[in-house]
Amino acid sequence: MGYNTRAGTESGAGYGAAGTWPAYWIAVVRVLTGWWFFHAGFTKLLEGGLTFDPSGYLQGMAGTVLAPVGTTLAGYPGIIGPMVVIFETLIGLALIVGLLTRFASFGGVMFMTMFWIGNAEYAHGVVNSDFMGLLLFTTIxxxxxxxxxxxxSIVERTDLVQGAPRLKYLLG
Known part of the structure; x- marks a missing residue:
């Protein structure tokens, strides 16, 4: 399989998008999703530093399947709040530049799953904005x-990754 520098993929890859336009679109989706998360985290950082308090949201999880998780996490606002700010910002940055993309997107999936179940606003059924975010991260x-x-695409060509191909599961 030859390396396609325009699309940043190996040609003939089973799950890759073929052609330039799908590659552009996938890159746009990644960057916009990254900006969405970066903006959410960085705005919290600018407005209150690392003092973000997620306890209201976590208490809102009462009555959902994640209620025990919310109750446990709400007991540590001094740890969970800064983690939300830092991880939203880092996930966003990773997606914007396309580095450790799958790893960062897995973090996004975890956030969006908690938001989707925790917010429990299903006026339009199970498909709401949190679910759509979950789909974006899964697509990435x-x-x-x-x-x-x-x-x-550059990191995957390094000797380190070539010698340990399982690292590609964190990249890409």
Whole structure:
């Protein structure tokens, strides 16, 4: 399989998008999703530093399947709040530049799953904005979106990754 530098993928890859336009689109989805999360985290950082208090949201999980998780996490606002700010910002940055894309997107999936179940606003059924965010992060994982005009396409060619091909599961 030859390396396609325009699309940032190996040609003939089973799950890759073929062609330039799908590669552009996947890169756009990755960058916009990254901006969404970066903006959420960085705005919290600018407005209150690392003092974000998620306890109201976590208490809102009462009555859902994640109620025990929310109750446990609400007991540690001094740890969970800063983690939300830091991880939202880092996940966003990773997606914007396309580095450790699958790893970062897995973090996004974890956030969006908690938001989706925790918010429990299903006026339109199970499909709401949190679910759509979950689908965006899942799509980024499935397509290995960091390979499309992202730094993962460069990192995957290094000797380190070539010698340990399982690292590609964190990249892409």
């Amino acid at each position: 994982i499935v397509f290995g979106a960091g390979r499309y005009y992202g730094l993962d």
